[in-house]
Amino acid sequence: MTATQTPATNLDPWTQPLETLDPSEGTLYQRGLLHEYMRRLRREDPVHWSPTGPTGGYWSVTRFDDIVAIDSNHQVFSSDRDITVGDAPEDFAPRNFIAADPPVHDAQRKSVTPAVAPHRLVELEALIRERTAGVLDSLPRGETFDWVDKVSIELTTQFLATLFDFPWEDRRLLPYWSDVTTSTEQVGNTTFPAEERERILMECLGYFTKLWTERAAAPPKFDFLSLMAHNPETRDMVDNPLEFLGNLMLLIVGGNDTTRNSMSGGVIFMHDNPAEFAKLKANPALAASAVPEIIRYQSPVAHMRRTALEDFEFGGRHIRKGERVVMWYVSGNRDESVIERPDDFIIDRTRPRHHVAFGFGIHRCMGNRAAELQLRILWEEIVKRFPKGIEVVGEPERGVSNFILGITKLPVRIAA
Ligand code: HEM
Numbered sequence: 001m002t003a004t005q006t007p008a009t010n011l012d013p014w015t016q017p018l019e020t021l022d023p024s025e026g027t028l029y030q031r032g033l034l035h036e037y038m039r040r041l042r043r044e045d046p047v048h049w050s051p052t053g054p055t056g057g058y059w060s061v062t063r064f065d066d067i068v069a070i071d072s073n074h075q076v077f078s079s080d081r082d083i084t085v086g087d088a089p090e091d092f093a094p095r096n097f098i099a100a101d102p103p104v105h106d107a108q109r110k111s112v113t114p115a116v117a118p119h120r121l122v123e124l125e126a127l128i129r130e131r132t133a134g135v136l137d138s139l140p141r142g143e144t145f146d147w148v149d150k151v152s153i154e155l156t157t158q159f160l161a162t163l164f165d166f167p168w169e170d171r172r173l174l175p176y177w178s179d180v181t182t183s184t185e186q187v188g189n190t191t192f193p194a195e196e197r198e199r200i201l202m203e204c205l206g207y208f209t210k211l212w213t214e215r216a217a218a219p220p221k222f223d224f225l226s227l228m229a230h231n232p233e234t235r236d237m238v239d240n241p242l243e244f245l246g247n248l249m250l251l252i253v254g255g256n257d258t259t260r261n262s263m264s265g266g267v268i269f270m271h272d273n274p275a276e277f278a279k280l281k282a283n284p285a286l287a288a289s290a291v292p293e294i295i296r297y298q299s300p301v302a303h304m305r306r307t308a309l310e311d312f313e314f315g316g317r318h319i320r321k322g323e324r325v326v327m328w329y330v331s332g333n334r335d336e337s338v339i340e341r342p343d344d345f346i347i348d349r350t351r352p353r354h355h356v357a358f359g360f361g362i363h364r365c366m367g368n369r370a371a372e373l374q375l376r377i378l379w380e381e382i383v384k385r386f387p388k389g390i391e392v393v394g395e396p397e398r399g400v401s402n403f404i405l406g407i408t409k410l411p412v413r414i415a416a
Pocket of ligand 1: 071097098099109116163250251254255256258259262295299300301304329356357358359360361362363364365366367368370371
């Protein structure tokens with residue numbers, strides 16, 4: 001909460017005056033209110049101006065087609081510098097390619113894409129399956145444990161460690177640095193105060209700088225660091241420490257929170273919808289369409305933000321040059337005019353990939369196929385082993401953020 005946001009006394013989305021509705025309040029998801037905020041905005045004010053916000057006023061775009069239109073128009077709606085609803089502080093704003101426009105964006109994205117290219121994923125599939133099986137086989141039976149820690153964090157961390165070729169014994173540093181990165185006032189989560197956050201991230205930079213130096217001196221490989229260190233467009237990045245750190249933060253968070261929260265969300269959705277789990281059990285090939293449905297339904301990245309480079313008429317509203325424009329993917333994914341029965345979890349939809357959870361346009365998620373692969377393998381291996389599914393035995397705990405919609409604890413039990 002900052003000076004521009006006043007403590008909300010009434011958070012009820014339907015009784016507040018429309019003009020005061022501010023969906024960037026960081027606790028809405030935790031309190032189970034975010035979807036209702038979005039429903040009201042989609043219905044009554046699909047291009048909505050909130051004068052408050054973490055660092056000032058911003059537009060909310062909540063309908064599917066409008067999100068696609070803004071995300072596709074990078075000439076007018078820039079990613080330069082900030083991609084969350086609030087601006088990063090002046091004194092510490094590491095740069096990276098998700099928060100950049102062409103040509104910087106294109107060159108840097110291209111340098112790391114081979115780590116998750118289709119042929120590389122084919123090579124990695126057997127390894128991911130073996131590790132997933134190992135983690136699932138090690139789970140306790142007939143007793144309560146936290147699925148987030150034992151499965152979602154462990155599996156996404158193992159995969160990310162592979163993409164970075166990161167020292168295996170230190171791999172839990174990755175989710176730790178991810179949590180530090182996503183803890184900012186701008187997203188409404190201050191678990192790590194700004195100074196401590198900066199100190200920890202500089203440690204992360206120090207750790208990775210050593211790895212970079214080793215990779216630069218060795219023959220090229222397919223991990224993120226080696227790819228950047230050997231690419232003519234990015235090989236000097238290490239000399240610009242804040243840009244190097246920014247890209248590390250992007251790759252760490254990109255491959256971490258997102259898939260992790262989809263792994264946890266999927267368990268809740270299957271538990272709440274036993275008929276859908278029964279369909280999957282009867283036909284495990286449905287994992288291919290269950291996975292995009294899980295991702296749509298969870299929408300782990302709630303929004304991306306752009307900045308208007310010029311005045312622009314949109315949806316009957318006048319967006320002025322310099323204004324913040326937030327695309328709420330979490331809302332587009334429940335837009336009843338585009339997705340049939342959007343509030344239902346249905347694993348055999350005819351167009352399961354018709355969602356905006358991965359964004360759209362030139363910044364569309366670089367790791368989308370990698371994420372789908374990890375989740376598909378997870379569900380294929382779950383149905384093989386646990387015919388009764390995973391029982392959720394307590395209230396899931398949800399994180400505080402207007403950006404990452406996360407599940408921090410999920411007590412479950414697997415039948416003995
Ligand atoms: C369910 C899992 C995931 C979801 C929902 C997700 C979502 C997103 C979204 C919404 C964007 C921004 C799109 C836009 O601005 O149009 C994005 C970008 C990105 N994602 Fe993901 N992501 C996931 C998994 C991953 C994984 C596994 C990786 C890495 C291995 C990754 C790496 C990235 C990167 C590098 C970008 C920046 C792309 C660019 O700016 O060109 N993501 N992701």
